[in-house]
Amino acid sequence: MKHKLLLWGGAGILLLLLSIVVSLSMGSAHIPLLQVWRILLHQLPLVGQHISVDWPISSEKIILEVRFPRIILGILVGACLSLAGTGFQGVLRNPLADPFTLGVATGASVGAAFLILFGIQFLWLGQWTVPIVAFLSGILSLLFVFKLAGIQGKFRVETVILSGVVVQAFLGSIVSFMITLSDDVINRIVFWLMGSLALRGWEFSIILFPYLFIGFIVLLGYGRVLNLFALGERQAAHLGVNVDRSKWIVLIFSTLISAAAVSVAGVIGFVGLIVPHLIRLLVGPDYRLILPLSVLFGAIYVLWADTIARMLLNPQEIPLGVITAFIGAPFFAYLLSKNKKMTDHS
Amino acid sequence: MIQIQHVSKTYDNRSIIKDISFQVEKGESFGIIGPNGSGKSTLLKLCSGIEKSNKGTIQINGNQMYTYTKRQLAKWIGVLQQEALPLIGFSVREVVEMGRYPYQNWMGSEKQDTEQLITDIMEKLEIEPLKNRTLEQLSGGERQRVALGKVMAQQPQILMLDEPTTYLDIGHQVQMMDYIRNWQTQNQLTVISVLHDLNLAAMYCDRLLLLHEGEIVKVGTPSEVLKSELISQVYGTEPIVFTHPELNVPQLLLKSK
Numbered sequence: 001m002k003h004k005l006l007l008w009g010g011a012g013i014l015l016l017l018l019s020i021v022v023s024l025s026m027g028s029a030h031i032p033l034l035q036v037w038r039i040l041l042h043q044l045p046l047v048g049q050h051i052s053v054d055w056p057i058s059s060e061k062i063i064l065e066v067r068f069p070r071i072i073l074g075i076l077v078g079a080c081l082s083l084a085g086t087g088f089q090g091v092l093r094n095p096l097a098d099p100f101t102l103g104v105a106t107g108a109s110v111g112a113a114f115l116i117l118f119g120i121q122f123l124w125l126g127q128w129t130v131p132i133v134a135f136l137s138g139i140l141s142l143l144f145v146f147k148l149a150g151i152q153g154k155f156r157v158e159t160v161i162l163s164g165v166v167v168q169a170f171l172g173s174i175v176s177f178m179i180t181l182s183d184d185v186i187n188r189i190v191f192w193l194m195g196s197l198a199l200r201g202w203e204f205s206i207i208l209f210p211y212l213f214i215g216f217i218v219l220l221g222y223g224r225v226l227n228l229f230a231l232g233e234r235q236a237a238h239l240g241v242n243v244d245r246s247k248w249i250v251l252i253f254s255t256l257i258s259a260a261a262v263s264v265a266g267v268i269g270f271v272g273l274i275v276p277h278l279i280r281l282l283v284g285p286d287y288r289l290i291l292p293l294s295v296l297f298g299a300i301y302v303l304w305a306d307t308i309a310r311m312l313l314n315p316q317e318i319p320l321g322v323i324t325a326f327i328g329a330p331f332f333a334y335l336l337s338k339n340k341k342m343t344d345h346s
Numbered sequence: 347m348i349q350i351q352h353v354s355k356t357y358d359n360r361s362i363i364k365d366i367s368f369q370v371e372k373g374e375s376f377g378i379i380g381p382n383g384s385g386k387s388t389l390l391k392l393c394s395g396i397e398k399s400n401k402g403t404i405q406i407n408g409n410q411m412y413t414y415t416k417r418q419l420a421k422w423i424g425v426l427q428q429e430a431l432p433l434i435g436f437s438v439r440e441v442v443e444m445g446r447y448p449y450q451n452w453m454g455s456e457k458q459d460t461e462q463l464i465t466d467i468m469e470k471l472e473i474e475p476l477k478n479r480t481l482e483q484l485s486g487g488e489r490q491r492v493a494l495g496k497v498m499a500q501q502p503q504i505l506m507l508d509e510p511t512t513y514l515d516i517g518h519q520v521q522m523m524d525y526i527r528n529w530q531t532q533n534q535l536t537v538i539s540v541l542h543d544l545n546l547a548a549m550y551c552d553r554l555l556l557l558h559e560g561e562i563v564k565v566g567t568p569s570e571v572l573k574s575e576l577i578s579q580v581y582g583t584e585p586i587v588f589t590h591p592e593l594n595v596p597q598l599l600l601k602s603k
Binding site: 221223224227228230231232234235237238239240241242284285286288 | 394396415416417418419420421423424425427429431432434435436440441444445447448450452454500
């Protein structure tokens with residue numbers, strides 16, 4: 001187990017660091033890769049003073065104030081969505097569970113669409129109004145899903161997904177109705193729905209980071225419990241797991257993490273569904289491995305998806321949610337069929 | 347070791363278990379038998395602590411059950427279920443190690459090294475050669491042995507069996523019960539089992555409890571309980587009862603009406 005974690009974790013961290021630097025050098029203003037390294041190293045204490053400044057100040061500004069915050073936010077959003085998806089899938093023991101099938105994203109969309117429709121998205125709190133309202137409405141809708149699936153305080157795992165789909169369909173129709181009502185030429189609601197990391201500064205990353213950090217520590221502590229859940233809830237109970245409490249804690253933290261991510265970046269589908277699956281296909285069913293590796297590879301996935309989103313039709317941007325689903329779905333289908341063939345042979 | 351006093355359980359005003367009292371001593375093998383719907387499984391769930399009784403008390407080693415935390419209880423009581431382990435990708439060794447959960451801290455580590463303990467258990471159950479296979483690659487009998495290995499790794503004082511041989515053929519049934527009996531005699535283990543098969547119950551239990559519609563009909567040795575008239579009164583079919591030529595315990599033959 002530890003051997004596997006070191007191997008995959010090490011590879012993941014290297015890949016992430018490499019991806020950050022490569023992605024930093026990509027953009028409409030051309031900045032060579034070597035210069036990106038030098039600008040980054042220059043920021044470090046001790047090492048920094050040995051590097052002479054031989055680049056235009058504009059390059060440094062582009063790297064540090066435009067591209068870097070966006071890349072870090074992408075990494076955090078990817079890590080959050082993928083971590084939350086792992087949590088949901090582990091507790092509900094259902095491969096279809098993710099922040100979107102459970103209705104968090106649609107709930108958040110209702111809040112955001114409402115604000116945008118009435119043009120009050122900057123009221124009260126400026127740029128924070130949409131994220132905060134989306135966060136609250138996302139959590140409310142998931143609480144409603146659990147309430148719907150619950151019988152006397154206990155919920156049945158099988159009915160959670162079903163209630164999620166029902167609630168999602170209902171809220172989705174409200175969002176569609178609001179889109180119809182708004183008569184902008186470029187529909188801002190639709191754009192928010194498709195997800196984006198553009199024009200978001202460091203503040204958004206600073207907001208998101210504690211959710212990821214605390215959520216990760218808590219969920220990692222429940223890794224062994226999620227493994228026992230895979231054997232069945234009764235088996236877990238006989239081994240001394242407090243089943244109800246564990247379920248609630250994992251669900252609540254997964255909800256908070258995903259609502260936070262959706263509220264700053266809009267709807268970025270497929271990450272929470274696909275990354276945990278991919279990791280499971282690679283390293284097996286042990287959540288002590290799946291949780292940390294999902295965080296790493298979710299980060300890498302969204303980082304590259306966002307790089308493609310801003311580069312492919314440069315200077316025009318493609319919505320991030322479009323890219324994550326467009327690459328994610330076929331890649332997933334490929335892995336699934338390959339894995340099936342492998343087990344058929346053995 | 348375990349003392350059940352005036353325990354009752356109702357679900358939606360339907361009374362499943364009615365005022366049941368009995369006790370099981372350390373090292374004893376105690377069987378619960380009864381027809382479908384008599385409340386056997388519910389009684390076992392109450393004893394293992396995953397269901398709460400509406401009335402009455404259960405004591406483990408002289409202390410009330412509710413004074414134990416879930417983890418402490420898991421160190422006292424292990425349960426082997428009827429259903430085989432699900433087909434998931436964990437390896438045999440990983441599943442056996444999961445039995446150590448109640449002893450681990452939140453980081454998943456333990457004070458003493460358990461490598462040898464796990465290996466010994468797997469050798470005893472002859473699943474050591476399968477240790478790197480995943481559950482999907484095992485037969486039903488092998489999977490049930492892995493489940494037993496997991497319970498053995500839990501090192502409980504009391505083992506509860508919920509019809510553990512239901513889905514096994516006769517060869518694997520006897521093998522399974524023999525493994526459990528060896529464990530019991532070597533470790534002074536207390537065993538409480540719900541068994542469907544009355545002949546197996548007679549062979550492997552010191553005392554039997556016959557349950558009918560949530561009430562105790564009789565508690566006693568197999569030869570006191572497995573009597574033709576009691577069986578026909580509870581099960582609605584009259585068997586031929588004779589004595590096992592080697593083990594000297596009662597065995598039943600069925601006859602059609």
